[in-house]
Amino acid sequence: MTGQIALLRDGATLLGTDTGEGPAVVFQHGLGGGEAQVAQTCPTGFRRITLECRGHGGSGFGERRPFSFEMFADDVLAAADRAGLDRFVAGGVSMGAGIALRLAHRHPERVAGLILVRPAWTFSPAPRNMQPVAEIAELILFHGPEKARAIFAQSETAARLNREAPDNLASLLGYFARPDAKAFARVLADIA
Incomplete structure (x- = not known):
């Protein structure tokens, strides 16, 4: 069915x-x-x-x-x-x-x-592992997806993720490419 x-x-x-x-x-x-x-x-x-x-x-x-x-x-x-x-x-x-x-x-x-x-949340609000998502949301809401991606790509967070978790970085970069990136950034901000 x-x-x-x-x-x-x-x-x-x-x-x-x-x-x-x-x-x-x-x-x-x-x-x-x-x-x-x-x-x-x-x-x-x-x-x-x-x-x-x-x-x-x-x-x-x-x-x-x-x-x-x-x-x-x-x-x-x-x-x-x-x-x-x-x-x-x-x-x-x-x-x-x-x-x-x-x-x-x-x-x-x-x-x-x-x-x-793969539960991603702990028992506290805004856990540390969600900080990159919150950072991306703020950048998109303030700058729009294209400029936000360029800023994020040069950030300390992106450099750290590139070294420690390149798969996570690749997944996070997908948020900038969404056709509804600006609207979806509000979801990211609220959930992170």
């Missing part, structure tokens, strides 16, 4: 997928990701429901601000409701793992288990 999900929430059309058969798993993507990331990351053999978070994949941004794990978790729960799921396994990669944890914490009666892949 493969079906598309479309929800309208706070002026945002949110898109997703309901695919596969077996026990239900609500599995979310990471920051900047979408359905394609989940399809590569999620274990098989399940009925998988994925909602592309606001500003991600084909989903709109909507009117509500700030963007937050709470907002994304509420949207995901609405998708689970639409799919008829009373109880499910919640999971995700990176930010999606954070969303799954939020669902389990707020709705333990609905979450039967967790699948957490």
Whole structure:
């Protein structure tokens, strides 16, 4: 079974997928990701429901601000409701793992288990590992994507990441190339 999900929430059309058969798993993507990331990351053999978070994949941004794990978790729960799921396994990669944890914490009666892949968040707001994302968001919001990329490329943060984590640097540079980079920078700023 493969079906598309479309929800309208706070002026945002949110898109997703309901695919596969077996026990239900609500599995979310990471920051900047979408359905394609989940399809590569999620274990098989399940009925998988994925909602592309606001500003991600084909989903709109909507009117509500700030963007937050709470907002994304509420949207995901609405998708689970639409799919008829009373109880499910919640999971995700990176930010999606954070969303799954939020669902389990707020709705333990609905979450039967967790699948957490590369969780990127700790228990404190604005963790140090998210500093480069916050830096990029601020640069894009102030300078626009093209000039912001040039400034970031010359930064101490970019030089450190080039030495220590070149794959992470390559992923971060993708934020500048998004067609909606200026709008998505608000998501980056709020989540980081």
